[in-house]
Amino acid sequence: MATIKDVAKLANVAVSTASYVLNGVDKVSPKTKEKVLEAARQLNYQKNGFAADLKRTKTNTIALILDDISGPFYSVLVEGVQDIVSKEGYGLVACSSHGGASSTAVKFLTEKRADGCIVFSHKMTDDIIRSASSGNYPIVLLDRKLECDSTVMIEVDNEDGGYHATDFLLKNGHKKIAYISGPAESYNSRMRFAGYKKALEDAGVGLDSKWVFEGDFTNRGGELATTMLLAQSDKPTAIFYGNDEMAIGGMAALKRAGLKIPDDISIIGFDDILEAKYVNLTTVKQPKYELGALSAHIIFRMLNGEEVERSSKLYTEIIERQSVRRMT
Amino acid sequence: MATIKDVAKLANVAVSTASYVLNGVDKVSPKTKEKVLEAARQLNYQKNGFAADLKRTKTNTIALILDDISGPFYSVLVEGVQDIVSKEGYGLVACSSHGGASSTAVKFLTEKRADGCIVFSHKMTDDIIRSASSGNYPIVLLDRKLECDSTVMIEVDNEDGGYHATDFLLKNGHKKIAYISGPAESYNSRMRFAGYKKALEDAGVGLDSKWVFEGDFTNRGGELATTMLLAQSDKPTAIFYGNDEMAIGGMAALKRAGLKIPDDISIIGFDDILEAKYVNLTTVKQPKYELGALSAHIIFRMLNGEEVERSSKLYTEIIERQSVRRMT
DNA sequence: CGTGAAAATTGAAACGTTTCAATATTATAG
DNA sequence: CTATAATATTGAAACGTTTCAATTTTCACG
Numbered sequence A, B: 001m002a003t004i005k006d007v008a009k010l011a012n013v014a015v016s017t018a019s020y021v022l023n024g025v026d027k028v029s030p031k032t033k034e035k036v037l038e039a040a041r042q043l044n045y046q047k048n049g050f051a052a053d054l055k056r057t058k059t060n061t062i063a064l065i066l067d068d069i070s071g072p073f074y075s076v077l078v079e080g081v082q083d084i085v086s087k088e089g090y091g092l093v094a095c096s097s098h099g100g101a102s103s104t105a106v107k108f109l110t111e112k113r114a115d116g117c118i119v120f121s122h123k124m125t126d127d128i129i130r131s132a133s134s135g136n137y138p139i140v141l142l143d144r145k146l147e148c149d150s151t152v153m154i155e156v157d158n159e160d161g162g163y164h165a166t167d168f169l170l171k172n173g174h175k176k177i178a179y180i181s182g183p184a185e186s187y188n189s190r191m192r193f194a195g196y197k198k199a200l201e202d203a204g205v206g207l208d209s210k211w212v213f214e215g216d217f218t219n220r221g222g223e224l225a226t227t228m229l230l231a232q233s234d235k236p237t238a239i240f241y242g243n244d245e246m247a248i249g250g251m252a253a254l255k256r257a258g259l260k261i262p263d264d265i266s267i268i269g270f271d272d273i274l275e276a277k278y279v280n281l282t283t284v285k286q287p288k289y290e291l292g293a294l295s296a297h298i299i300f301r302m303l304n305g306e307e308v309e310r311s312s313k314l315y316t317e318i319i320e321r322q323s324v325r326r327m328t
Numbered sequence C: 001c002g003t004g005a006a007a008a009t010t011g012a013a014a015c016g017t018t019t020c021a022a023t024a025t026t027a028t029a030g
Numbered sequence D: 001c002t003a004t005a006a007t008a009t010t011g012a013a014a015c016g017t018t019t020c021a022a023t024t025t026t027c028a029c030g
Helices: A004-011 A015-022 A030-043 A049-056 A072-087 A104-110 A126-132 A158-171 A187-202 A219-230 A244-256 A274-278 A288-303 B004-011 B015-022 B030-043 B049-056 B072-087 B104-110 B126-132 B158-171 B187-202 B219-230 B244-256 B274-278 B288-303
Strands: A061-066 A091-096 A116-120 A139-142 A151-156 A177-181 A212-214 A238-241 A266-271 A283-285 A311-314 A317-319 B061-066 B091-096 B116-120 B139-142 B151-156 B177-181 B212-214 B238-241 B266-271 B283-285 B311-314 B317-319
Touching: A004 A015, A004 A030, A015 A030, A049 B049, A061 A072, A061 A104, A072 A091, A072 A116, A072 A288, A091 A104, A091 B104, A104 A116, A104 A126, A104 B091, A116 A288, A126 A139, A139 A288, A151 A158, A151 A288, A158 A177, A158 A187, A158 A238, A158 A266, A158 A283, A158 A317, A177 A187, A177 A219, A212 A219, A219 A238, A219 A244, A238 A244, A244 A266, A244 A274, A274 B274, A288 A311, B004 B015, B004 B030, B015 B030, B061 B072, B061 B104, B072 B091, B072 B116, B072 B288, B091 B104, B104 B116, B104 B126, B116 B288, B126 B139, B139 B288, B151 B158, B151 B288, B158 B177, B158 B187, B158 B238, B158 B266, B158 B283, B158 B317, B177 B187, B177 B219, B212 B219, B219 B238, B219 B244, B238 B244, B244 B266, B244 B274, B288 B311
Parallel strands: A061 A091, A061 A116, A116 A139, A139 A151, A151 A311, A177 A212, A177 A238, A238 A266, A266 A283, B061 B091, B061 B116, B116 B139, B139 B151, B151 B311, B177 B212, B177 B238, B238 B266, B266 B283
Antiparallel strands: A091 B091, A283 A317, B283 B317
16 A cells, blocks of 8 residues: 555655666665665555556556457467567466456457457457557457458468368268358358368369258257267268367267267367367367467567568368278 | 547547546536547547556456466366356456566566456465555465465365375275375375375375375376386385376376276376366366355455455365276 | 526546656766 | 766656546526
8 A cells, every 4th residue: 555655755765766766777876775675665565557557658468368268278379378478578468358348358458458469259349359459559360350450360271271171081081071060150160161162172072061060169069960960861971070179079979879980980170179189089280379479479579660461371280180080 | 549638628528527428427418428429439539447547446357366377277267266257247367477576467466456366376476475465455365375464265175185085095995005296395285195194094004105106296297106106016006196187197107007997006186177087087176166266256255345264165076987996 | 587406517636656857966087 | 175077866747547526507496
């Protein structure tokens, strides 16, 4: 509760002097410095960060906005951001967009409570982002399209990823390949589907709409879609799931149907979440660490006033495990 | 960059009037309200959060301080905190203690950038916490002992957990039970060990120090300790690992030694991290969600000026999977 | 039309810092 | 010792809000 004024008074110096001491500016004599420090210690002085930031118009903090801080999916991404941010001597705060317009996420974005923001959230509306991006507030948008002047986009090439996933199955001799999509409104899911479609076409294998089902990116959705898929008499030899969670849900349905992976049916996922490793799921890995690190890099370049590309793209990679069988 | 003054000027009203409109105080006439709103829209006005917080001395934000935001371990805990915090209409920010004295964690703690802090971090030194806890700044400390006036501690009964883990093995007929500890300085690890010891004593089975090895809570450490344990001629029938990560590392070592789990050897972990489920590890579950939710609850009670207990304790629960065999 | 009460508007102080420019002190050289 | 330069210290303005208390406007009623 003690303010810098109290410290100054106790130390018998001007507020400005106290401020200089407390901020390590070296234009004050050793003995007054000691007086101030002692007074601060005695009063257990803690600076009020808001007042300082207000005056400085600089926070030395980068905000990372996620739909849900707690999701394991973000884990590696955060690591990438964290590494770069601390290397630059900045701090990182993560806020979830949970809570709508009154969420901390919105506060950090619109009220400029950080020097820059990395947004990986689809809950955040375009309007909010657009209005926050006024002036020269660096904002990096992950995996999301938005035409906006002062904003930078980084995306993972989902179409390419979808293409390679499908191609991988084709190369392994599969021809009857199903796709279980995410929710129809998901841009990512549509891109992955586009890649799937293109790969089939390129291979001269037609797309069969009876093998395309819509899921919702959850375990349960994957399970459901898989069950429906299996209800048909003509069954695919491989399934490409729009993400790993659905693939893992699908595994349960396949098991229940008495199908062994990969002997009876092959599956491939998307994302390479942590669990994928434990369930031996072959999948398309998103470069999450790189995504995080690159975002942070770009923020700092913007902060330095450097010119940066308005949008960049990262690519995926196939992680081979044991859920895809080579057809003879 | 437009300030409230600009808005006021454009709308031809006093700054105070603009402020009232912008904050939804209903003592202004509809037509001036509209004027202000229009001006704000036109200038793309965004309030400066620091100035507002400074004046209000209230942030409506709770900070959660973790050693490492990205760890999957915290996932469920964060969920618990998040749920309660948003129910109260507050926002949540997570900051990692990564970065030492200049980390955001320290900033939030000492500079009172939030209305309350939940600290689940051992990197944060006692000194920092003590000095931050001056006045009536609500701080909840998780899983860490600290004598300090204005601070509340919540801990999980690790000794009890260790006791039950060991007891579970004993009840399943095991007598030769090894313990692989965390780092010696870990308070948690010592408590778990104390429970282990007590359970053995209560069962009339002596503690054999050749079956106690020190690990470091990592995969690698568990693997190493296990290998050393197995190098001895007299082998245990069961191993109690100080945490799941070490248990998972240990599994690799056991597999290499040609030992089948649970047929040849039984193991039990501690924590119930996400992966435990996928590797079928029987373990002692920490009530992480409850831990998070309770912390948040307590913060709000402190904020309301209610009297709260200085420390509380939560209990663990055994999650049975297939890594422990019943001895005949 | 005058009165008073209610409603709307306003000016100014405050929140706790930082930092500029000015003043006071000390040290250095002549 | 004095003049000057270098070093320390200071007062005051600013940062952008919120909010109290005071003033002005509006309106209903007798």
